Amino acid sequence: MKPRLSITLQVTLVFVLFAAILLMGAGMFAYNSGRDALQAATTADLLSVVNEKQAALDDWIKERLMDIAVPAGLPRVLDDLADLTAAPDSPKARAARDHLVRDLKPRTGPGKEFLMLFVMDPESGKVLAATDPREEGTFREDRAYFVNGKNGPFAENPYNSLGLQGPAMTVAAPLRSADGRLLGVLAGHANLDTINAIISRRTGTHQSDDAFLVNTSNLLVTQPRAMTDPAVLRRGIHTEPVRRCLAGQNGTMLADDYRGVPVIAVYRWMPERRLCLIVKIDQAEAFAPSRAFGQTLAIFGALALLVASALAAGMARIGTRSILALQAGATRFGRGELDVRLPETSRDELGDLARAFNRMAADISERAAALRESEERFRTAFEYSAGGMCLTGLDGRLLQVNQTMSDMLGRTKEDLQGTPFNDITFPEDRAIGTEAIHRMLSGETPSAAFEKRYLKKTGEPIWAHVTSALFRDSSGEPLHFITQIEDITERKRAEEEIRQLNTELEQRVAARTADLAERNRQMETFTYSVSHDLKAPLRGIDGYSRLLLEDYYESLDEEGRTFLKTIRHAADQMRQLIEDLLAYSRMERRSLASNKVHPLGLVQTLLAERTEDINTRNVSITVNMPDVVVRADPEGLAQVLRNLLDNALKFTGKIPDPHIEIGGQEKEKYCILWVRDNGIGFDMRYHDRIFEIFQRLHPAEDYPGTGIGMAIVQKAMERMGGRVWTESAPGKGAVFYLEVPK
Known part of the structure; x- marks a missing residue:
C-alpha cells in the first residue's frame, strides 16, 4: 500500500x-x-571595432595608392624609362636600368611601404626593371594591376601569392611622358604587415577578442591572434560567419570559430575589396558576468x-x-450517520464548503428516504402485478417471483426460487431465452421481447409474451434480469384458428385464380375464333363486291354501284372494329414488360411512319421532348402514342392550318408526355366518356372511327402504372397528357 x-x-x-x-x-x-544585455553591449563594441578597422583599411589602401603615384611622377624615373625603352640592349639602356633600380630600391624592403617595385612594358607587360632581378624578363600582361594600372593608380584586392608563399596585394600607376604618352606601368607588392597590424590591433578592453580578413577563396589575408603559425594563411576558413559574409551578408551571430570555440562574431562584407572582415570574442569572456x-x-x-x-x-x-474537521464529518457521514452536520463558523471558502456539505447531507437524507419509499413501491408493484414477474440471476436461476407467476405455472414461490429458467421452459423454445440473455449481456440491446412456451407443473405448455431487461450497477456491471410475463395462450389459440382460416381462404383464392385463368384461356380461344370466323365472311363480302365493281361496273346502274360501294365501306368498318376489339382484348390480357424506353425515339419512329399522311394533309408538327428514359412496355407505349397521334391527325383534318405539338417534361419520379392539337376540341363535361369503349363525341359521318382507340390508351396506361387525362374546349383543340413512371 x-x-x-x-x-x-x-x-x-x-x-x-x-x-x-x-x-x-x-x-x-x-x-x-542580463545575458541579453551583455550580448547587446558586446555586439555594439564589436561593431564599433569593425567600423574602425574598415576605415583604417580604406585609409591604408589610399596611402599605398599615393605611395605608388609619387615615384611614377618623378622626372628622373620617366627619363630613365625613356632611355631604357629607346634602345633596350644598348649600354645607355643598361645604365638607365641600373639608375632606375637605384631610384626605386630605397622604397622597398622590411619596414618600407613595398616589398618590391618593378616597371612593365605598356604593350607586352614584360618586366623591364625590378628591385628583385629575378622578376626581370617575366610577363604580367594578364594581371589586373597591369591592365588597370595603365589608366591610373590601382590597388588589386589581396590574393594568395605563390611567389611570396602567402597573401599579397599589388598597387600600380601609369608612367607617362610630359606629352601624356604611356611609357610603362610601375607596380609594387605592398607590405601587408601594416594591414596585419591594423586588423589585429586590440581595443584593450577584452582578453579574447580577435579580428582577421578572409578573401573569396576562404583563405586568411591577415594573421589571427589566436594562431601564430604563418602557415595558417594558407589554410581555408569555413565557419558559419565566414560563409554568410562571403555570401554578401553583414550581421552578428553566436557560432563556433575556426578553433571550434563558441564566440560572438560580427561579420562585414566589403564589396569594393571583395574581402570579409571578421571580429569576434569568446562567449566565455563575454558572458562571464552573467554566470x-x-x-x-x-x-x-x-x-x-x-x-x-x-x-x-x-x-x-x-x-x-x-x-x-470537514474530513472527520464526511467520514462519519460516509459510515451511515446521515444526521451529521458540520459547523458553519467562518465566512470564507471553507465556510462555504461546510454549508455546501450540509446541504448535500440534507439532500442525500431526503433521497435515501425517497429511495426506501421507491423500493417499497417497487416491491408492492412486483408482488401484486397483474402479470407474472421475476428476478433472474446472471446464471439463469430465478431469484424472486411474484404470486401471479406462481399461479400461472401452478408452482409455489419456494419451488420456483433457485430454479434455472430453462427447467420451466418448453424444450424447443429454450434457445430463444438463451439468445436474448446473450444479446443483453453483450451490450447489443438493453432489453428484449419475445414469445416462448413455459411448462406448468403438470407438464402442460402455456404460451407467454416475455419482456426482459438487464439491470446494471453505477459502473455498468450487470446485476440481474427483471422479466415480465404475459399469458397469451388464448391469443395463440385464436391466431391458430385465424391461420387455418387464412389457409382455407388461400386455397379458395388459388382455386378461383385457376378458374379465372381457365376462363381467360377460353376467352382467348373465343376471341381468336370470333376474329377468324368474322373476318372470313367479311373477306368474302369485300372480295365479291370488289369483283362485281371491277367486272360488272358497266352493267350496273348508278344505284347498284352505290350499293356495292356502301357494302365495301361497311365491310371495311366491320374489319377495323374487329381489329380494334382484338387490340383492346390483347392489351387487357397480355403480360406487359417494364423496360427502359426512350419516348423521343418512339415519337420519331411514329412520325416517320406517318410522313406521307402528314405531308398530304399539310400538318405542321412540333416535337419539344427531352431525351429522357422511362420504364414502360415498349409496344404498349408505342400503341398509346400512335393512337394519340392518329386522333390528332383525324380531328385537325378540317382545320385551315393544322398544327400538332408532341412534348414532354421530366419530373422527379415520372415523366409527363403530351400531344396537343388545334383541332375541333370537345366539351370538358364529357371528358370521362372519351376513354370509354364505343363512346364517340362526334358523328361517324364527319370523323370516322370505332370508338375504341382512346379506351386502348387508358387501358395501356393503367397496365403500365401510369395514367392519362385530357384538357379541351370546343373549337380550341385538345391536349392529351400521359404520366409515365421513370
Missing part, C-alpha cells in the same frame, strides 16, 4: 513548489535579461526558498484545521 501524505504536508509542498517555480522564473528572467550573476541568484534563491518553506508549513497548519 502506497504511503499517504497528510493534507497539511500536501498544502506545504504546494506552497513550496509554487515559491520554487516563482523564484526560478524570476531568476531565469533576470539571468536571461557570476547567476550563481548569486542561485544562492539568494535557495535562501528565499528556505524562508518560504517555513512560512508555508506554518500557514498550512492553520489553513488545514477546518479541512480536517
